[in-house]
Amino acid sequence: MTIFVTGGAGYIGSHVIVELLAQGYDVVAADNFSNSKQEAVWRTRQVSGADFPFYEMDICDVDGVATILTAHEIDCVIHLAGLKAVGESVSKPLEYYSNNIVSTISLLTAMEECAVRKLIFSSSATVYSGDNEMPLSEESRTGNCTNPYGWTKFMCEQIMTDFSKAHKDFSVVLLRYFNPIGAHSSGMIGEDPQDIPNNLMPYIAQTAVGQLPSLSIFGDDYDTPDGTGVRDYIHVSDLATGHAAAVDYLDTQSGVSIFNLGTGKGASVLELVTAFEKAAGLKIPKKIVARRPGDLAVCYASTEKAKRELGWEAKKTIEDACADTWRWQQNKQRDSTHV
Numbered sequence: 001m002t003i004f005v006t007g008g009a010g011y012i013g014s015h016v017i018v019e020l021l022a023q024g025y026d027v028v029a030a031d032n033f034s035n036s037k038q039e040a041v042w043r044t045r046q047v048s049g050a051d052f053p054f055y056e057m058d059i060c061d062v063d064g065v066a067t068i069l070t071a072h073e074i075d076c077v078i079h080l081a082g083l084k085a086v087g088e089s090v091s092k093p094l095e096y097y098s099n100n101i102v103s104t105i106s107l108l109t110a111m112e113e114c115a116v117r118k119l120i121f122s123s124s125a126t127v128y129s130g131d132n133e134m135p136l137s138e139e140s141r142t143g144n145c146t147n148p149y150g151w152t153k154f155m156c157e158q159i160m161t162d163f164s165k166a167h168k169d170f171s172v173v174l175l176r177y178f179n180p181i182g183a184h185s186s187g188m189i190g191e192d193p194q195d196i197p198n199n200l201m202p203y204i205a206q207t208a209v210g211q212l213p214s215l216s217i218f219g220d221d222y223d224t225p226d227g228t229g230v231r232d233y234i235h236v237s238d239l240a241t242g243h244a245a246a247v248d249y250l251d252t253q254s255g256v257s258i259f260n261l262g263t264g265k266g267a268s269v270l271e272l273v274t275a276f277e278k279a280a281g282l283k284i285p286k287k288i289v290a291r292r293p294g295d296l297a298v299c300y301a302s303t304e305k306a307k308r309e310l311g312w313e314a315k316k317t318i319e320d321a322c323a324d325t326w327r328w329q330q331n332k333q334r335d336s337t338h339v
């Protein structure tokens with residue numbers, strides 16, 4: 001089976017490709033490098049010990065995508081290409097709506113043209129409304145997104161659902177990721193933010209190597225055991241095995257299926273910082289600041305449906321993720337000082 005991975009040079013895409021190749025799938029990937037580097041493709045090939053065709057291409061290019069789908073006889077697409085910075089989406093909403101929605105419509109157009117009928121989509125826990133009880137199940141209420149990025153995921157889910165209703169032989173799995181963290185255990189691939197990171201784990205890692213002066217903890221007065229925000233941090237390699245499970249699942253299912261990819265357990269900001277300090281053997285400079293607008297106190301997944309229907313569950317711990325992130329961050333640091 002041959003799988004086309006869009007956004008294949010990105011953080012999650014590179015780990016998904018490693019897992020698919022390890023499981024014996026053929027992979028073809030594309031990315032426009034708007035938030036990644038050519039080097040990530042080279043590193044993914046190194047880690048896998050295998051080659052795969054890669055195209056520098058914008059997924060909004062319907063003809064370009066259709067050419068790939070036909071030339072490689074693609075069976076299934078994993079669509080990870082997209083812009084993902086929540087704050088940036090607030091200041092550049094049109095860029096986010098345009099890129100994330102047009103790329104999804106273009107991909108579906110090309111798939112329809114080439115009769116490719118299986119799709120897995122990178123959605124997010126951000127599609128759930130903020131007023132749900134925890135844990136969030138796939139049945140929890142969606143909508144009331146707090147930023148344009150979240151709305152693009154919500155709208156793409158709707159577009160794919162409508163497309164599937166109109167094409168009975170089309171199957172889609174919507175994967176709602178919780179908080180992906182960590183890096184490949186080789187330390188060869190990981191998250192490589194182009195600007196100052198928005199997310200907690202890359203911020204901790206860059207503070208640990210002195211690239212950033214200090215971590216700001218956004219609030220310690222939440223109704224949580226230590227007062228800091230609680231999230232469901234999932235190791236990116238577990239997330240990758242979740243995609244492989246979804247590929248298997250599509251062999252026997254049709255229509256739209258939705259799965260949370262999380263661990264089912266929450267960890268606080270302070271717990272993650274402490275785990276990282278232990279993994280790295282150093283102290284992270286940190287200060288408590290005001291809450292970040294729009295943040296929830298607690299967010300974690302129900303993982304029952306994924307366990308039951310995909311036969312998948314996360315295996316790695318936040319300690320594993322911290323050790324792997326630290327290895328990756330140190331390697332990056334070494335490379336940047338020696339090039």
Ligand code: NAD
Pocket residue numbers: 006007008009010011012013030031032033034035036057058059060079080081082083084099103122123124125177178179180
């Ligand atoms: P990433 O930015 O590392 O990877 C996305 C890749 O898509 C980048 O390499 C970028 O260059 C590429 N891209 C963007 N627009 C493109 C286009 N029009 N054509 C071709 N390539 C394009 O981000 P990631 O963390 O790997 O996320 C992958 C997907 O998962 C995204 O859709 C993201 O919204 C979603 N997601 C991520 C998280 C997270 O916390 N990392 C959480 C939930 C969902």
Ligand code: UFG
Pocket residue numbers: 084086124125126127177178179180198199200201203215216217218219228229230231269292295
């Ligand atoms: N935090 C800090 N300091 C920082 C960054 C984050 O204290 O510098 C805290 C936040 O307040 C929150 C926790 O760390 O309590 C996690 O924050 P992240 O920004 O890492 O993650 P979010 O849960 O806010 O959101 C992320 C992605 C969204 C995605 C969501 C669910 O950014 O795109 O996970 O998958 F939708």
